[in-house]
Amino acid sequence: MMTAVKLSTRDSAVAAAAPEIDLEAQIAEAARFVRRHTIAAIYRATSGHPGGALSCADLLACLFGAELNVWPTAANDRFRDRFVLSKGHACPALYAIGAYHGFCDKADALNLRKLGSPFQGHPHVRDLPWVETSTGSLGQGFSGALGMAMGMKLQKINARAYALLGDGELQEGEVWEAAMCAAHHKLDNLCAIIDYNKLQSDATNDAIMRLEPLADKWRAFGWTVFEIDGHNIPEILSTLHLAASTHERPSVLIAHTVKGKGVPYMEGSPAWHGSVKLTREQSVDALVALGADQHEIKELLDV
Amino acid sequence: MSDNNAPALIGTSGDSLREAFGKALTNLADEFPKLVVLDADVAGGTGVHHFRKAHPEKFIQFGIAEQNMVAAAGGLAAVGMLPVVTGFAVFLSRAFEQTRLSIAYCRRNAKIVASHPGLDVGPDGGSAQALEDIAAFRAIPGMTVISPADPKEMELATRAMLEFEGPVYMRTGRSAAKRLFGDDHKFEIGKGQIVRDGSDVTLVACGVEVARALEAAELLETDGIDARVVNMATIKPIDAKLLKQCAAETGCMVTAEDHNIHGGLGSAVAEAVTQTHPCPIEFVGLNDTFGSSGEPDELAAHYGITAPFIAEAARRAIARKGSLQ
Numbered sequence A: 001m002m003t004a005v006k007l008s009t010r011d012s013a014v015a016a017a018a019p020e021i022d023l024e025a026q027i028a029e030a031a032r033f034v035r036r037h038t039i040a041a042i043y044r045a046t047s048g049h050p051g052g053a054l055s056c057a058d059l060l061a062c063l064f065g066a067e068l069n070v071w072p073t074a075a076n077d078r079f080r081d082r083f084v085l086s087k088g089h090a091c092p093a094l095y096a097i098g099a100y101h102g103f104c105d106k107a108d109a110l111n112l113r114k115l116g117s118p119f120q121g122h123p124h125v126r127d128l129p130w131v132e133t134s135t136g137s138l139g140q141g142f143s144g145a146l147g148m149a150m151g152m153k154l155q156k157i158n159a160r161a162y163a164l165l166g167d168g169e170l171q172e173g174e175v176w177e178a179a180m181c182a183a184h185h186k187l188d189n190l191c192a193i194i195d196y197n198k199l200q201s202d203a204t205n206d207a208i209m210r211l212e213p214l215a216d217k218w219r220a221f222g223w224t225v226f227e228i229d230g231h232n233i234p235e236i237l238s239t240l241h242l243a244a245s246t247h248e249r250p251s252v253l254i255a256h257t258v259k260g261k262g263v264p265y266m267e268g269s270p271a272w273h274g275s276v277k278l279t280r281e282q283s284v285d286a287l288v289a290l291g292a293d294q295h296e297i298k299e300l301l302d303v
Numbered sequence B: 001m002s003d004n005n006a007p008a009l010i011g012t013s014g015d016s017l018r019e020a021f022g023k024a025l026t027n028l029a030d031e032f033p034k035l036v037v038l039d040a041d042v043a044g045g046t047g048v049h050h051f052r053k054a055h056p057e058k059f060i061q062f063g064i065a066e067q068n069m070v071a072a073a074g075g076l077a078a079v080g081m082l083p084v085v086t087g088f089a090v091f092l093s094r095a096f097e098q099t100r101l102s103i104a105y106c107r108r109n110a111k112i113v114a115s116h117p118g119l120d121v122g123p124d125g126g127s128a129q130a131l132e133d134i135a136a137f138r139a140i141p142g143m144t145v146i147s148p149a150d151p152k153e154m155e156l157a158t159r160a161m162l163e164f165e166g167p168v169y170m171r172t173g174r175s176a177a178k179r180l181f182g183d184d185h186k187f188e189i190g191k192g193q194i195v196r197d198g199s200d201v202t203l204v205a206c207g208v209e210v211a212r213a214l215e216a217a218e219l220l221e222t223d224g225i226d227a228r229v230v231n232m233a234t235i236k237p238i239d240a241k242l243l244k245q246c247a248a249e250t251g252c253m254v255t256a257e258d259h260n261i262h263g264g265l266g267s268a269v270a271e272a273v274t275q276t277h278p279c280p281i282e283f284v285g286l287n288d289t290f291g292s293s294g295e296p297d298e299l300a301a302h303y304g305i306t307a308p309f310i311a312e313a314a315r316r317a318i319a320r321k322g323s324l325q
């Protein structure tokens, strides 16, 4: 369907020369993989945060599928883009997209939250270098990405730093310290993406601590703001492309999403945020909803 | 014991440790091409205004936002820069968790240099006097913690810190520091140094307390007590070998620090010797209390960390010798 989407903002020549591929369908497939893998990993771990992992699956699939200039064979390339999962608790989705693109083994990445496994409950850069930095304490990953953007500019490295934040995470003061700092230093190579699923740990953002008017806040802090549907793949791709062309201003994508997206009984419910112990039945239901067949379900869930 | 390893001690009053740090950093900039200095609107206080003037392109202003500054330092290090975060010790403590996760847990080659520690801050008062930073940062796995004693040592420690690969927390100081060491002084991370030899008791000190411990040793000498003084500029990793040797040779110890006695140098010394070389130890420092306004020397006397208190603690330690059998 989609043919005009660029593979990467800085590789347009390569993209133009590439054979016609259905990028949108490929990314949708990657996102489905991420969701299934996330459910299976959390089922096997007997704990984890499914809601916020499912809500950002399409964003991650777009980033790794078409935007980020990162490759498993050049994971240490100093000219690579940097992606930081600032909402570190959603890491089953990061591990899954990494596995999908060959940064780690798919079966290994199901071994989540287990003693000796590098796939910890929150990403750790010393266990998995490709996660770029350790996160789990909300707010810090965003500052880390800012430091990376700054350091790359200082070294004249023409690459971008991306941070994916939760909406609840925006209640951390550090986020606004970083927002002010990035605009002041004109870090146009920094892109924040907000998984705006309207829910946090205990309840809705509105019930815990109101965020609106959110786009106005970012604009007032000097950012170029894009508001998008965080499950609409062509819209995500084209907006990431637009964001990469802003000059002298950092950019933020406020991506409206549904927490638990893809698993009907989880969608829009705070009950599936964290400390979730999925039963076999719940996991099977989720995988069926995500289009998995019996063979796949057995392969994913049988330990 | 022979005196041959002790460095020559010189003169009195000189630069503050923060001035010495700021100047040393400025002079070293060209040797460390990846060096960047991070500030949160206190450059004039931390001494890095010298650096800003000489190397504006390597100086990054973060505004009054220490948490973002420290976590961003982790990001800067991640892409190959050598960030030195500077600030006042109390305010850098609010970025403790950023230090823990974004610097130490990630094992980033980033440095944190804190000025204005302890009672040495003086008139700004209790809110401004960090008396728990050594304890806090020492508790972070993989963190190196340094507190140099005089301007010369600060200069050497600044270089050593930049050459060292890994996270470092270093204390400077606000007030004029006594010059203790000459140009032949040596500094090595992880090594304590006997700066005055003696056989009756070992006084272990760091930072501004080294000068006071030396003064205490002179007071003790008039009583015929032969005190050894160890400058323990690296609090972590502590020089356990030297401490065990001192415990064995002098049979008792006194620790002295401009810091709460809970968790600081004294605790580190006790941890190092108790298992294999238990001996009486007396702890000189703040006795689990905050400071208050006053001049540094007045405060030191008021809270009991001046030379007479160290000397008195030494007498108590000596009196307790043999009591652990």
Ligand SMILES: Cc1ncc(C[n+]2csc(CCOP(=O)(O)OP(=O)(O)O)c2C)c(N)n1
Pocket (backbone or CB within 6 Å): A049, A051, A052, A053, A055, A087, A089, A090, A136, A137, A138, A139, A165, A166, A167, A168, A169, A170, A172, A195, A197, A199, A200, A201, A259, A273, A274
């Ligand atoms: C600094 C910090 N405080 C608290 C937590 C505990 N915590 C983990 S996830 C979460 C809710 C996050 O909500 P949001 O950012 O909206 O994430 P999402 O909805 O995308 O899962 C909280 C409070 C944390 N990880 N870090």
Ligand SMILES: [Mg+2]
Pocket (backbone or CB within 6 Å): A052, A166, A167, A168, A195, A196, A197, A198, A199, A200
């Ligand atoms: Mg949320």
